Amino acid sequence: MPVLETRGVTVRFGGNTALLDVGLTVEPGRVTGLIGPNGAGKTTMFNCITGMQPVASGSILFEGEDITGLGPGRRARMGMARTFQRLELFLSLSVRDNVRVAGDIVRANTRRRIDVEAETDRVLELAGLADIADENVAAIPTGRARVVEVARALMTRPRLLLLDEPASGQTEHESERFAELLRGLAGDGIAVCLVEHDLPLVMSLCSTVHVLDHGTLIASGTAAEVRRSPEVIAAYIGTETVA
Template sequence: MPLLETQGITVRFGGNTAVDNVSIGVEEGRITGLIGPNGAGKTTLFNTVTGLQRPAEGRILLDGADVTRLPPAKRARRGMARTFQRLELFLSLSVRDNIRVAGDILRSSTGSRVDVNRETERVLDQTGLRDIADLDVSDIPTGRARVVEVARALMTSPRVLLLDEPASGQTEQETEAFARMLGGLAAEGLAICLVEHDLPLVMKLCATIHVLDYGAVIASGTPKEIQESPEVIAAYIGTEEVTA
C-alpha cells in the first residue's frame, strides 16, 4: 500500500477545474514522478496534499489514515514535508541557520528532544552542503539554494517528501549531485514525489511516473511506458527522444 495516496482529488476555482479526479500513490523507498505541461495542476495537487488547498472532492491518505481535513502543521507532524517552486528561504541567514530553524520550530511545537545542532550538522553532510554552510543564502547560486530547501525539509524527519521543481536553476554538475542525493534518500526508505521539468532527471530517478494534463492523469507507468505513450508524447514530451 502506498504511504501517501490521493483518491479522486478534485479542485475547482470558480467554474474551472484545476485538478480532476486524481488518484496517485507514493511508496516508501521509491521516487514517484509527477510531470506535465505548465498549468497542468501539479502544484495545485501538492498544495492540496499538504493542506494549503481544500479539495472539492476526494481524500488524502497518509499511512492509511485520512488526513484530508487536517491543517498543514498536523500533516507535517505526521511526516509530510515539501519544497516550493518559488524559493522560500531566509536570505539574510546562513545555510546552516536556514536548516537549523526548521529543527527549532519542530522542537518548540512538538516537544521533540532532538539535538538540533547535531541534526543540523548531519543534514549538512547528507545533502552535500558542508562547504557552504557558513555562507548567507543570498550569496550562493540558485541551484545550491534549491538543495538548502530540501535540507530544511529533511530537518523535520519526514516520511514523505514532496519536491516542486527542485532542479530548476541547477547546473549539470549540480543536477548530477542532486540525483545521487535523492537516490540515497529513497534508498534509506523515504517516499519522494518529484515534480520536475527536467525529463532526463525524472526518467533516471523515478520508478513510477504520473502525467497530468488539464488537471487529469493521462498516463501512469514506468519511465519506458511514459516515453512510449502516444497521449504523453502528444501532450507533453513531443517527438524528441528523452534519455536518462
Template sequence: MIAPSAPADAPVPILEVRGLSRKFGGVWALRDVSFAVAAGEVLGVIGPNGAGKTTLINLITGHLRPSGGHVLVGGIDVTKQRPWVIAHDGVARTFQIVKPFRGVTVRENVAIGAMHGNHRDRSVREALETADQILELVGITHRAGSAPSELSVADARRLELAKALACRPRLLLIDEVMAGLRPQEIESAVGLIHQLRESGITIVAVEHVMKAIISISDRIVVLHHGSILTSGTPDQVLSDPRVIEAYLGHRFARRRAT
C-alpha cells in the first residue's frame, strides 16, 4: 500500500499512475509515466505511433504487468491486479483492435458486459434488458440481432463502446474509437462522449483524431517514446512548439497558425 501523494484534504483522484514503466525485451515501451485524473474529467492521451498509448491502457487495466510503478484507482493500489478485478473496481475499456465475442449476437455481446462487469445485473434476462438500453444509447439497436462480423467499422467501434458501458464504469478508457471513421460518425461519437461525461463518467481517451480529442478533452497528455513529453489544456499542448513540430506535423501547425 502506498501513501497518497496529494494532501489529505484534497479529493482523491479516480485514477493515478506513478512511475509506470514497461519493458518489452530490451525496449522501454513506457518509462516512468505519472499523472492523475480527477473524477468527472476527460483526459486525452496523444502521441505518435509507438509512443506507448495502448501499452498505457493495457497496464492500467491489468492486461499487461508493469515492469515498475503503480496504478491507483480511487486511491487504492491495483497494480498487478488481474483485469477482471480492475473491471469490478469500475474501470472499463475498449480495444483499439476491436475484440467482439464473435460466437454470439451484438445484443449478447453487450449483455456479457452487463452480466459480468457490474454487480447489478444478476440474471441473463436483466443483462439483456440492460444491453437493449445501451444499444439504443450508442445507436446500434437495429444491429442487435446481427453477428459482430457483419458490422461496419463504425458500428463495430460502437459495439466496443457498448460492451464497456454495459459494465457501468466510473472510469472509461477508450482506445482510438474514432480512428478510420467518417466525419459525421466522428461527430456523433464526440456527442456521445460529451453525454457520457455529463452523466458522471470519467474518461481517458487515447486518440489519433486531433479535432475530436481537442473538443472532448479537459486536459491532454502527450506521450513520446514511452515518456510524457508535456501535458496541459488542449490549447497549451497544441501551442507547444515541440508537440506541433514533432508529432502533429507541419501541416497541422500551419493550419493552427492561420
C-alpha cells in the first residue's frame, strides 16, 4: 500500500487553476521525485498533502485513510513531516537547539514518550551534523542549513518525509552526502518525496518520478522512463543530457 496517494487533486486560485486532476503515489522505503518547471504546482501540491492548502476537488489518502478534511496538525501527528522551499530556521539558536525544538513539541503535544536529548544526539549523528551541533545556525553554509531542516523533521519520526528543494545551495560533496542520507532513510522504511531542480540528483536517487507542468501531471514512471518522455523533454528537460 502506498503511504501517500492523491486522487484527482484540483486547486484553483480565483480564475486560475494551479493543479488539475493530479493523482500520484509515494511508496514506503523509496525516494520519489516530484519535478517540473518553476510555477508547475509542486509546492502547491505539497501544501495540499500537508493540509496547508484546501483542495477544490479530489482526495488525499495517507496509509489508505482519507485525510482530505484534516488540518496540518493532525496530519503531522499521523506521521507527516516536511521542509520548505525557503529556509525556516530559528536563526538565534544553535544547530542542536533547532533540531531539539521539534522533539520538545512532540513530547508536549503527543502521548509519545521521547528522550529528547538522546533523540537529538541520534538525529544529529544520522544527518552528519554532530560536528557543528553547537554552532549558531545563522553562521553555517546554506547547504548544511538545509540539512538542519531535514534533521528537525526527522525528530518527529515521520513515515512520510516531504522535502521542498532540500539540495538548493549544496556543494557537490554536500549533495553526495545528502543523497546517501536519503537512501538510508528510505532503507529504514520512510517514504520520501523530493521536490528538486537538481536533475542528476533526482535521476540517480528516485525510483519513481512524477512530473508536473502548468498544474497537470504529464508523466509518471521510473527515472529512465521520465527522462525519455517527449512531453517531459519539451516541457522541462529540453535538450540537456541528464546523467
